[in-house]
Amino acid sequence: MSTAPAPRAGWDSGRVDLSSLRLRPGPVDLASHPTSGSPWFDGDKAAGKEALATVAAELSDLQERLVATGRSHGAGAPSVLLVLQGMDTSGKGGTVRKVFGLLDPQGVRVASFGAPTPDELTHDFLWRVAPRLPGPGQVGVFDRSHYEDVLVARVRSLAPPEEIERRYGAINDFEAGVRAGGTRLVKVLLHISPDEQRSRLLARLDDPAKHWKFSPADIDDRALWADYQRAYEVALERTHREDAPWYVVPAGSKWYRNLVVAQLLRDELRALDLSWPSASFDPDEQRRRLTEQDPLA
Amino acid sequence: MSTAPAPRAGWDSGRVDLSSLRLRPGPVDLASHPTSGSPWFDGDKAAGKEALATVAAELSDLQERLVATGRSHGAGAPSVLLVLQGMDTSGKGGTVRKVFGLLDPQGVRVASFGAPTPDELTHDFLWRVAPRLPGPGQVGVFDRSHYEDVLVARVRSLAPPEEIERRYGAINDFEAGVRAGGTRLVKVLLHISPDEQRSRLLARLDDPAKHWKFSPADIDDRALWADYQRAYEVALERTHREDAPWYVVPAGSKWYRNLVVAQLLRDELRALDLSWPSASFDPDEQRRRLTEQDPLA
Numbered sequence: 001m002s003t004a005p006a007p008r009a010g011w012d013s014g015r016v017d018l019s020s021l022r023l024r025p026g027p028v029d030l031a032s033h034p035t036s037g038s039p040w041f042d043g044d045k046a047a048g049k050e051a052l053a054t055v056a057a058e059l060s061d062l063q064e065r066l067v068a069t070g071r072s073h074g075a076g077a078p079s080v081l082l083v084l085q086g087m088d089t090s091g092k093g094g095t096v097r098k099v100f101g102l103l104d105p106q107g108v109r110v111a112s113f114g115a116p117t118p119d120e121l122t123h124d125f126l127w128r129v130a131p132r133l134p135g136p137g138q139v140g141v142f143d144r145s146h147y148e149d150v151l152v153a154r155v156r157s158l159a160p161p162e163e164i165e166r167r168y169g170a171i172n173d174f175e176a177g178v179r180a181g182g183t184r185l186v187k188v189l190l191h192i193s194p195d196e197q198r199s200r201l202l203a204r205l206d207d208p209a210k211h212w213k214f215s216p217a218d219i220d221d222r223a224l225w226a227d228y229q230r231a232y233e234v235a236l237e238r239t240h241r242e243d244a245p246w247y248v249v250p251a252g253s254k255w256y257r258n259l260v261v262a263q264l265l266r267d268e269l270r271a272l273d274l275s276w277p278s279a280s281f282d283p284d285e286q287r288r289r290l291t292e293q294d295p296l297a
Numbered sequence: 298m299s300t301a302p303a304p305r306a307g308w309d310s311g312r313v314d315l316s317s318l319r320l321r322p323g324p325v326d327l328a329s330h331p332t333s334g335s336p337w338f339d340g341d342k343a344a345g346k347e348a349l350a351t352v353a354a355e356l357s358d359l360q361e362r363l364v365a366t367g368r369s370h371g372a373g374a375p376s377v378l379l380v381l382q383g384m385d386t387s388g389k390g391g392t393v394r395k396v397f398g399l400l401d402p403q404g405v406r407v408a409s410f411g412a413p414t415p416d417e418l419t420h421d422f423l424w425r426v427a428p429r430l431p432g433p434g435q436v437g438v439f440d441r442s443h444y445e446d447v448l449v450a451r452v453r454s455l456a457p458p459e460e461i462e463r464r465y466g467a468i469n470d471f472e473a474g475v476r477a478g479g480t481r482l483v484k485v486l487l488h489i490s491p492d493e494q495r496s497r498l499l500a501r502l503d504d505p506a507k508h509w510k511f512s513p514a515d516i517d518d519r520a521l522w523a524d525y526q527r528a529y530e531v532a533l534e535r536t537h538r539e540d541a542p543w544y545v546v547p548a549g550s551k552w553y554r555n556l557v558v559a560q561l562l563r564d565e566l567r568a569l570d571l572s573w574p575s576a577s578f579d580p581d582e583q584r585r586r587l588t589e590q591d592p593l594a
Binding site for chain 2: 064068071072093096097100101103104105106108110112143194198201202205206208209211212213214215216219222223225276277278279281283286287289290291294295296297
């Protein structure tokens, strides 16, 4: 059963056709989704880098409007959250560096989720997540997230099956609340093949400057590849929503992955349709104060 | 009385001689410190942008080591904090965007301090500051800081004189504790002239996309320019320490300001003298596991 998108003709040149990477409702078969190449993009790596520069310029303008709105409207201002998931070496850290590095750090909130601490384990799995959501006017990114609690937790039986089952609904309720609070939400699975992971793990082992990114446990997890893929399939199927959608992004090519995620962010920011906050003062009057009555002029 | 540095011959080309911008112990006379131009830099704007690109590349490498150390050593890892102060329009926000935007957002912590909330006012002035310090392995920046509590608080008499007096010592004790905790600390005053401020305020008034950055209160503060300069002089004199130094940075040229702050950060990161964390595993053994015994190979 293939749940991957069918080819479409005639998408815009210079951009990836994101609708083709967006999950469709229903059962998910990850094996049918591409893990490499640059599908739905009409160009090579050089064209992709050029396209990213164009997106970066628009991102910068859109984000400044968001920051401005946050400063002016406070708690009433919207925000955007991107949830990044993927197997070890799929490029979550690189995506944060390359895509979120394009933004003004004043309006960015990065949250990385590792194994829960003993204190966190005494609470519901969402307890540690809520305080790390983006604030008004911010763009947030979760490097791993509450989804680990239905992924590794399922594969490694860290919670009873009925608790895992409960969590899918809890996640949907939680995310509905996040959206109701004014946060646009988009979820990304960085999809790689086991072969790609092997070369990336070997590259980490070959370079002492990358040893800190490696853990022997990564190989233990790798042995459970099929179980993880199945856990992802269930999680994606159960939590894909019209306004909290999943995108399955082929992550074999870094330039393509960066372009896709930047475009996704850009589209979310565009959808906010933000104008510049209007002045609560009369600019002419303030100009007069500055020029005519200014003791320091 | 001039407390500005005397010219020095023979600094490196391609970099600003930061030691000439570093405050010297003793009384401070801000009027004698330049507010514009590119002193102690042997080049024009194009050379400055080239120099910044060189610094940026080194910053990126150094910061990755810091992030790696943070991930590997946890609470024992060092960090860096840059405190940014300056009059309205002096370029604090632009510095964060342009300089901290060069870094990996995963290792950056930006904290902006506005007027204290009613809740914050019920606590000591340092109460809200401590939780916003950079974590292990992070580079933090304060956009305004605890220094506002001896600047605006002094100029506007928001606290009794004896409380303001107490705060200088409290700040030194606090910062000594921060350093003892493994955080390198550097403090920057972005120094501009009243004329430069007037043009920048007018530019904000002229551009509806910049109205959100303007407040009529900025002009009220401007009328108290001399009082603010005096408050800065006292604060700098009382809190300049060998290992928590102040730099008075001419901020009339944005490219120069960015280069200076980037160099300061680079020097702090260099001083940590970080190597890559060593592996807690045998790379050869892990390579064998991946290639010989790998069920997914």
